[in-house]
Amino acid sequence: MNITERMIHMTQQQYIDESEQVLLHTYTRYQIVLDHGEGAYLYDTDGKKYLDFVAGIAVHALGHGNRELADALKQQLDRLVHVSNLYYTVPLLEAAKKATKAAQMDRVFFTNSGAEAIEGAVKSALKYAYTVKGGTDYEVIAMNHSFHGRTLGALSVTGNEKYRAPFAAFCGAVKFAEFNDLESVRSLLTDKTCAIILEPVQGEGGIYPASQAFLEGVRKLCDENGILLIFDEIQCGMGRTGAMFTWQRFGVKPDIMAAAKALGCGIPVGAFFMTEKVAGKSLTAGDHGSTYAGNPLATTAVSTVLDIYERNHIIDHVNEVAPYLEKKLQELSEQFECIETHRGIGLMQGLVFKKPVADIVKQAIQNGLLLATAGTNIIRFVPPLIITKEQIDEMADKLAAAIKACQ
Ligand SMILES: *Cc1c(COP(=O)(O)O)cnc(C)c1O
Numbered sequence: 001m002n003i004t005e006r007m008i009h010m011t012q013q014q015y016i017d018e019s020e021q022v023l024l025h026t027y028t029r030y031q032i033v034l035d036h037g038e039g040a041y042l043y044d045t046d047g048k049k050y051l052d053f054v055a056g057i058a059v060h061a062l063g064h065g066n067r068e069l070a071d072a073l074k075q076q077l078d079r080l081v082h083v084s085n086l087y088y089t090v091p092l093l094e095a096a097k098k099a100t101k102a103a104q105m106d107r108v109f110f111t112n113s114g115a116e117a118i119e120g121a122v123k124s125a126l127k128y129a130y131t132v133k134g135g136t137d138y139e140v141i142a143m144n145h146s147f148h149g150r151t152l153g154a155l156s157v158t159g160n161e162k163y164r165a166p167f168a169a170f171c172g173a174v175k176f177a178e179f180n181d182l183e184s185v186r187s188l189l190t191d192k193t194c195a196i197i198l199e200p201v202q203g204e205g206g207i208y209p210a211s212q213a214f215l216e217g218v219r220k221l222c223d224e225n226g227i228l229l230i231f232d233e234i235q236c237g238m239g240r241t242g243a244m245f246t247w248q249r250f251g252v253k254p255d256i257m258a259a260a261k262a263l264g265c266g267i268p269v270g271a272f273f274m275t276e277k278v279a280g281k282s283l284t285a286g287d288h289g290s291t292y293a294g295n296p297l298a299t300t301a302v303s304t305v306l307d308i309y310e311r312n313h314i315i316d317h318v319n320e321v322a323p324y325l326e327k328k329l330q331e332l333s334e335q336f337e338c339i340e341t342h343r344g345i346g347l348m349q350g351l352v353f354k355k356p357v358a359d360i361v362k363q364a365i366q367n368g369l370l371l372a373t374a375g376t377n378i379i380r381f382v383p384p385l386i387i388t389k390e391q392i393d394e395m396a397d398k399l400a401a402a403i404k405a406c407q
Helices: 003-009 012-022 067-079 090-103 114-133 152-156 161-170 182-188 212-225 246-250 296-311 314-335 358-366 389-405
Strands: 034-038 041-044 049-052 107-111 139-143 174-177 193-198 228-232 256-259 270-274 339-345 348-353 378-381
Touching (some): 107 114, 193 212, 212 246, 296 314
Parallel strands (some): 139 174
16 A cells, blocks of 8 residues: 555544554554654644654654655565574674664664563673672662653563562662762662663663763762672663764763663664673573564664764764754743753753643644653653754744644
C-alpha cells in the first residue's frame, strides 16, 4: 500500500478507534495518526503538517527521512539483516570502533533499547563487585526523579514511586538520593554500595541538569570508596547537550555509560560502554547476551549516524542554535505570567509552568506543533538536532498562540 492509498483508506478517528480495540492500554496517545516525515516536519494521514519538537522523544537527531541513513539501511537490508552473536560481522566492528571513539570508552555492548542498556550497565557493576570483592548482596544508589526505563532492572533504579510500586516485588536493592545533593548521596553509602547511577541531565524527571560540583563530588566519592559511576546518557547523549556525551562537557568521566535514543536515529539500538578497568573484571563469556543485539542492520544505523554527525558537524550546529532556543524560551517566560522559568542544556530544554501543560500541548498540536511534557507542569523541547533558527521561531510563535488560547 503506498502513502496515497493509505491516506484515503480511513479517517484518523477510525484508525484511532480500531487501534484502541487491539492495543494494550499503556499509553495515553495524542489523537493524531502520523504517516510520514521529512526533516523537522511530520505529516498525519490527512496530510496535515506538524513541526516536530519531540523527535520521537530525542531519537531523530538527524530529522525524519534522512536520505543517507535510509540508503545505507536499504543496502544493508539487501545484504544481511541478522546472524546472532554467534558470529562477527563487519557493521558490528565498524559501529563498535566508531561508538567507543565517540564515547571515549574502551568497550561496548550493543542492545536493542535504552532499558536494556541500563540492564547491562547495572549487571556490569554488580559483576565487577562480585569479581573484586566477592559476595552478591550489593546495593546501587540512584536518584529521585530519575528515569532509566521500564524493564524490571531499569525500573529498580528509576526514582519514580508511581512507576515502581506495582512491581516492587521484582525490584532490586536500590537506595534513592536527592539529585544535585552530594550529602544525600554520601549518607546512603554503605560497604555494600557497588555503583551510583544518574542522568547528567534528568529527562523525564523534569529537565534538571546536574551541577558541575555534584558530578565532581560523586566521582570523588566513587573513587574514594571503590564504587563504579554509571551515567545514563540515553536522552542527553549523542550531541544533544553540545558535546557528543554530556560528561565530556563536564569533564567528569563515568566508568560505565548507557546510550540509546539518537544512537540509531530511529532504528532500535542502544549500547552500554565501559572502561578497560571495569571490563577486565566484569562481564565475561556467558554473563550476558541478546539474540538481536548489535545485528548488522542496527549497527549499520549506528555507524552511519556517527559518520553523518561528523561530516555534517551536527554538534557545532547544536552549539550554534541552542542559545537561540534558550533566548526564545526566555522571551516566552517574560511574555507569559503562567511560565515560571526555563532550564536545560543545549537542545534539551524545559519550560516550567505554574499550571499543568496538557491543554497547551494539545492546543499546540492543533496549531501544527508537536511538543512533549516532562511531568505535569513542564514542556520539554528535544527537537531534531538539525533544527534551524527559523524553525525555532516557528515553534515559539505556535507555542505562544497555544498558550494564549489556553488562558
Ligand atoms: C528513554 C530513556 C530510557 C529508556 O530507554 P528505552 O529505549 O525506552 O528503553 C532510559 N533512560 C533515559 C534517561 C531515557 O530517556
